[in-house]
Amino acid sequence: GGILILIIIAVRVLLLDKLPKRTFPVLWGIALLRLLVPFSVASVFSVYTLLGLGRQEAAPEREAYVVSGEMEAVDLPPEKGSGQPPVRGQETAVAEAGNQMEILPVLWCVGALICSLFFVRSYVRSLDRFRKAAPVESEQVLQWMERHRKGRPVSVRQAEGISTPLTYGCLRPVILLPEKALEEKGRELEYILEHEYVHICYCDALMKLVMVAALCVHWFNPLVWAMALLLNRDIE
Numbered sequence: 001g002g003i004l005i006l007i008i009i010a011v012r013v014l015l016l017d018k019l020p021k022r023t024f025p026v027l028w029g030i031a032l033l034r035l036l037v038p039f040s041v042a043s044v045f046s047v048y049t050l051l052g053l054g055r056q057e058a059a060p061e062r063e064a065y066v067v068s069g070e071m072e073a074v075d076l077p078p079e080k081g082s083g084q085p086p087v088r089g090q091e092t093a094v095a096e097a098g099n100q101m102e103i104l105p106v107l108w109c110v111g112a113l114i115c116s117l118f119f120v121r122s123y124v125r126s127l128d129r130f131r132k133a134a135p136v137e138s139e140q141v142l143q144w145m146e147r148h149r150k151g152r153p154v155s156v157r158q159a160e161g162i163s164t165p166l167t168y169g170c171l172r173p174v175i176l177l178p179e180k181a182l183e184e185k186g187r188e189l190e191y192i193l194e195h196e197y198v199h200i201c202y203c204d205a206l207m208k209l210v211m212v213a214a215l216c217v218h219w220f221n222p223l224v225w226a227m228a229l230l231l232n233r234d235i236e
Helices: 002-015 023-036 088-131 139-147 179-183 187-201 204-217 222-235
Strands: 062-067 070-075 155-158 166-168 174-177
Touching: 002 023, 002 222, 023 204, 023 222, 088 166, 088 204, 139 155, 139 187, 166 187, 166 204, 174 179, 174 187, 179 187, 187 204, 204 222
Parallel strands: 155 174
Antiparallel strands: 062 070, 166 174
């Protein structure tokens, strides 16, 4: 998933002004699918194959021996060696590695829980504030809503405390306008509404929720946070 993100970032740097703008949200969607699907589909066409990182032959087994108080790794043939029991130094190293592997899942769970609580709390607080917004009664907005009744029902509301228009909701999308947006006359208000309507048509709100899920699962990966930042820009 990280390699795929790096490839998309490289394509974005080179071809941002040459490809259709909706190309990049589609590419980010593929990356999100790779990050969240918990299994891999075997294929001869893969990133690893293209980069020459395909499966290599297994390395010979290595067993640790204590020589003069230090650990030394000695290559053994594929079949079991002399049958000697493991030495005390080897047992200690294996035990320490096992303890570290037990801690890692706990750390991941703590980080995922913190991220999930943060995003859920922010979403619930915003949703509660948005639901208190009053319906817009502007004649121009009502006419626009009448022309866009096909498909999912869209409502337009006005809220205090927001600086830019936004859209929320997947099944029943709502366009939320700040007070200053309703002061626009003529085509300006139409452009604002059409911009938010495009977000609704492309289900960008759903993609952002999927992005949040990827952040909670891969909170330790800085490339996923970079993807979230670029995805928000490319959606706009």
